[in-house]
Amino acid sequence: MKVRTKYLTACVGLVAAGAVFLACSKAENRSRTEPNPKPTTRDKATTAVTKTPWASANKELTIVNAYDAFGEPGAGMVKDFGFSAVIRYGGKTILFDSGTRADIFEGNLKALGITAKDIDIAIASHAHHDHIAGFDYLLRENPKVQLLLPKDFFGLGSPLTFSIKGKEANIAKTLAAKQRYFGGKRDLAKNKLESTGRFWKANVRYIESPTQILPGLTILPTTSKLMGTFVRYPPFGKKPKLIGLPELSASFSTSKGEVLVVGCSHSSVEEIVKAASKAGKGNIRLLTGGFHLLPYDRTYLEALAKRLKKEYAVKTVAPCHCTGHLAFSILKQQFGDKYYLFGLGSKIEL
Numbered sequence: 001m002k003v004r005t006k007y008l009t010a011c012v013g014l015v016a017a018g019a020v021f022l023a024c025s026k027a028e029n030r031s032r033t034e035p036n037p038k039p040t041t042r043d044k045a046t047t048a049v050t051k052t053p054w055a056s057a058n059k060e061l062t063i064v065n066a067y068d069a070f071g072e073p074g075a076g077m078v079k080d081f082g083f084s085a086v087i088r089y090g091g092k093t094i095l096f097d098s099g100t101r102a103d104i105f106e107g108n109l110k111a112l113g114i115t116a117k118d119i120d121i122a123i124a125s126h127a128h129h130d131h132i133a134g135f136d137y138l139l140r141e142n143p144k145v146q147l148l149l150p151k152d153f154f155g156l157g158s159p160l161t162f163s164i165k166g167k168e169a170n171i172a173k174t175l176a177a178k179q180r181y182f183g184g185k186r187d188l189a190k191n192k193l194e195s196t197g198r199f200w201k202a203n204v205r206y207i208e209s210p211t212q213i214l215p216g217l218t219i220l221p222t223t224s225k226l227m228g229t230f231v232r233y234p235p236f237g238k239k240p241k242l243i244g245l246p247e248l249s250a251s252f253s254t255s256k257g258e259v260l261v262v263g264c265s266h267s268s269v270e271e272i273v274k275a276a277s278k279a280g281k282g283n284i285r286l287l288t289g290g291f292h293l294l295p296y297d298r299t300y301l302e303a304l305a306k307r308l309k310k311e312y313a314v315k316t317v318a319p320c321h322c323t324g325h326l327a328f329s330i331l332k333q334q335f336g337d338k339y340y341l342f343g344l345g346s347k348i349e350l
Contacts, residue, residue, distance in 0.1 A: 071343015
């Protein structure tokens with residue numbers, strides 16, 4: 001009887017020890033996989049960003065810089081050269097450009113507390129990859145989002161109609177049907193290419209004229225005379241032809257004027273302002289985005305800054321991305337307290 005009691009006591013002890021071991025193991029595993037209940041300063045900052053609504057409900061428009069190479073971003077955001085802005089307007093969340101790297105773009109959105117599925121409309125200013133790479137992440141998570149693109153066959157795959165008749169077009173009649181384009185059954189002077197485009201299966205709409213997308217939101221197309229695709233095939237061998245780079249900008253109407261968002265201003269920021277005015281969007285309350293002024297010297301920039309303020313009556317500016325340090329300085333001098341620092345993570349509410 002004593003032996004049996006000792007045996008039972010030993011068994012109970014082993015079971016208890018096993019329970020303690022399992023409990024310790026589970027606690028250790030939780031400590032490896034679960035967040036620290038007392039977050040570090042970095043964790044606290046991240047939590048604050050993700051729990052705070054990024055756009056105030058009582059504002060007409062909120063714009064936040066989600067991709068750029070300067071500024072004082074919050075925890076979790078990574079600086080890189082490129083551009084993206086997220087705008088809350090008219091009850092919709094609008095993405096304007098998406099930066100250079102999809103992984104950095106994804107992380108920056110998450111750090112701001114914005115998910116890809118929050119986006120209602122996406123706009124690509126132009127085909128350069130420091131503005132469109134993040135759309136791959138967006139479309140993976142939100143494949144039905146409307147994507148507005150400039151009409152650009154060479155960069156984005158928009159439809160293109162052109163002649164494939166070639167020289168001595170009548171020679172085609174001497175060829176067998178199997179040797180002729182489309183068996184000789186199409187008008188080769190108006191051949192239409194309809195590519196699947198850069199973003200296959202996406203809900204794409206190409207914009208080629210000023211277009212109202214939402215009440216108050218107008219997309220403004222322009223074409224660069226400074227950059228694009230050069231053609232030297234005959235008859236342009238001696239004088240190359242420039243097919244200018246198509247761009248889109250976005251103008252948002254507010255009670256105190258337009259908020260004009262530009263991507264890289266390859267058409268020149270001045271020409272985009274003129275295009276806005278021509279479309280009835282000339283009362284510019286805020287001009288923001290990349291002004292692409294890196295190539296220009298002080299003389300040009302000082303004159304441009306004065307024209308923007310005095311001739312075009314731009315009230316405030318928030319330059320970023322490719323505007324450049326010298327232009328930042330000159331625009332700040334010209335606009336004074338009407339100049340906004342708009343780096344990565346910065347937010348403007350109107």
